Amino acid sequence: MDATCLIFPSSAETFKVTALTRECNQVCIYVQSNQHNCLCPGCSNPSKRVHSYYTRKFRDVPAFGNPCTLLLKARKFYCLQDECPVKIFTERFCNHFLPYRRSTTRLHHVCLNLALQTGGKLAERIAKLMNIQISDTSLLRIVNNEHLPEAETPYALGIDDWAYKKRGRYGSILVNLENRRIIDILNDREACSIERWLKVHPGIGIITRDRYGNYIKGATSGAPQALQVTDRWHLLKNLGEAANKIITREYARMNKITKTEEILYTEPLNTSDPDTSPVSDGIRKQRFDYLKKLQNDGLSIKRMAKLLGMHRQTVKKYMAMQILPRKIYNDQGMVEQYFPYIRQRMQENKDLYLKTLWTELKERGYNGAYSTLSDALIYYGIRLGKKVSRQQLPNSGRMSFKPSKVAMIFLTAEEKLTDRQRELLQKVCEKSTELTITLSLIRAYRQIMTNKNGSKLKDWIDKAKSSGIKEMFRFAEGLLTDYAATESALSLPWSNGPVEGNVNKLKTIKRQMYGRASFELLRKRLVLAPA
Template identity: 45%
Template sequence: MSISKLLFNNTRIFKVISLVNELDKIRISLVSKSKQSTCPKCELPSSKSHSYYIRKIVDLPIFGKQTLIKLKARKFYCSTLECPLKIFTERFKSIFSSYQRRSDRLTKKLLNLVILTGGRPSEKICAEFSVTVSDTSLLRIIAKQELPTTAHVTHLGVDDWAIRKRERYGSILIDLNTNKPIGLLKDREENTFSNWLTQNKQIQLISRDRFINYQRASTQGAPQALQVADRWHLLKNLGETVRKILDREYVVIQKMREKNTMTVQPENKRRKTKTSNHQLQRFTQVKELLAQSKSHREISKLLHMSRVTVKKYELYDKLPAIHCQSSTGIEKHLEYIESRIIQQPTILLKTLHSELKNRGYRGAYNTLSDSLKRFQISIGKAARNKVILPSNLVFWRPSRTMILFVTKKERINKVQRQILDQFCELSPTLRITLELVREFRYMIFEQKCSDSFHTWIDKLNLSGIPEFQSFSKGLLKDTNAIRNAIDLPWSNGPVEGNVNKLKTLKRQMYGRCSIDLLEKRLVLSPD
């Protein structure tokens, strides 16, 4: 096989005149075998030679050495009288682009590398492979690329992402048919997204969360498209409503603990609390202002705090301490420990520790002993073989208890089930809440039919729970999108995945890149 075929994949366009092997470079001299060339203006061939000049082109490295190609590029007369271009240089498309000092295959490799790793990391990697290029040159390669057209996109996913958290946000657009990003918008305003939709009339379906700007922009910019609310966001919104109910019912939970309705152990002296003097002072100020008949909005402005916090403090008689109990890994083995003690009341702690290590428990022998004491599990006494819930478990916090309410029933263990059962026994509101949440989960994740949606809305309104009644009003404003979310398989899952990828790219560039560069790195990323 000739060197020319080896260098250019069996093409016979070039003839190798010479090959010089230097210490750190390989110089290759080439000349074209073609006797004529096509004019780039009139696209007619010409064989009348005018002159030639030497093009120096860097190619992919060979054997760890930089490859420098010297190409004898000829100039031709254009024989067409009407053509404005009288003299032109022969072109070598798909091999050596015009006005470029790198081969197309090297440029393609550099483009993929800088998209994946960024400017400065790519410069260092290229230096290791005998390719001399600066980070700014690499970034210019990205800047010259054009984004692919969006004319083929029919199913769109949209979500917001933080350009600068809590200050500035943008929008990410995903093709749901391919799960690939197609563009970024510089903000999440209604007009921006609506204008984009107006320019893309082929959109047939839009998957989104319940952000009001996206809802209005989709209705205005793409009235022909089906709107689908994301199921995960629906469950998240429902969980936020449940959290509000739990905050209000916190007094009931406190009463349950005081009356020892749940069997709990005395407070652990080693337990840490996070209630600070500053928090206590703020709590006292809120109570004093509430006593003066100040509104929530006025208190929020005076103390520079969220109205949600003000409402929560209004429900509490005293500021609850946040208890921190570090997990030892024994929690997921509690059911097994209980069953083993029932089977063998005289089991030794050493034997139990060995069995738990085989099940994946990583704690030491002393850690296991201390954990069993914390859970009031006594080894060797059948009378005390019941797992007793300590009062300082994280599930006592409303935020963690809310997770139990929205979690699938089959994924809740025995201890967590006991917590929910005793909550529901004490508070009728929480019992109704749990029933409605599980009915909603069944409707959107198992039944996948929206026929019972309005029936469920009626149950929310008849429940007498103000938080659910407010939640139902918000759902009714977006009824069609929610029913489509239940009936159709589309969701914002691919969008959320690409948002995570976008965050990784942003952090990789230390958050100092432009939106255009970030968009091209995201959209042009190789498969």
């Protein structure tokens, strides 16, 4: 096979390979140009008059694991036009060799894509494995020199924000919802930036966004013709938060009525269990009491979080609670089925160690963690080994639920509920009319969502507002402020899902760069990288 066809398959008539050698572990390819004439870069007229010959040296993609150097014998031409300011010019080529470049176009593409996909340092290491000698800074320079293409105007656009630093500085991401690719990212999430971008790209039909005020404002003024669609996931999330508040409040109220130490959601479903006294919660309880004291003193959430070393969300959660709920262990029900065996072993051996018991249970098919077993036994007031605090296991397991878990069950589709969850819903609703109304409202809302029946939203809002439940009233009021977009969200198939996925991708790339990425580099890596 002819070497020219092998090395330049698409332009065998422009170049001719004159020699192939191997010098000092390098493959050297000698090439000469076969072009008949060349266009002057000053006046674009062709010239055939050769001034001189010179050799250009390029790095090419490695050949069979060896670094590869390409030596091109090129020419200089006279420009034949008297009025042209250029007198002598170097030979230009349409592909493979660009002016001033010292690597071939194909090597340049490999390096560019490596840097776009993996960033500077990692790309340098991969390039080294492939026998391409290039530094991380050179790779980043290649990315920086690459121009961003003019952003296309999509029919359906999704907007969301992403954090440079959470609770600090934010940017925006714009995604084409039809091909799910990132079109552009913006440096902030101000209404004016969105508006400016939309005005430069007129003709967008659909804009999906969350309920952030700046996006509503920016989209309305930047693209008044576009139909706005609220993100469905956020709508469901806000409804869930409202439900959580109602359930927390109702639990506290019902607890006051029953006046028992144990609050409702740790009430045993099997009343034959003789011992229902709560387990003291030690440090957790102390911290809770301290927080309640601070709350009464009127401290801010931030200050309390700092003093207690607690997360702000935990502080918020505790602030809404009247009484500290029992800590529930994970995977309830897993340990309970081994009660007969545990009881038998406890009778046989008073000094039984938990580790021994765990090993034995594992042989009998228990596949939970050691910590789950430990938590479960603590939950039932059992201490194994020397510290025996209670030797009797209850006859059956208790069933406990946190308000947030019950809220999740409220939001779950009816046909997906397990028997245990159904039973719990029934018990909870029996005790509170507010929760019964909440459940029926949530189910009606889900119906609208699954059947894409946006036109029924108005009725639902009226019902929610007249339900007499303040959280539902507030949620419905919120929907009214953004009514048209919410109705579209409940009638149209468009969703912000592809945007959320791309935000995830953005975060991964951002963190890969250890906080050293500039906005421009991040933008190029996201927009230019091939899918």
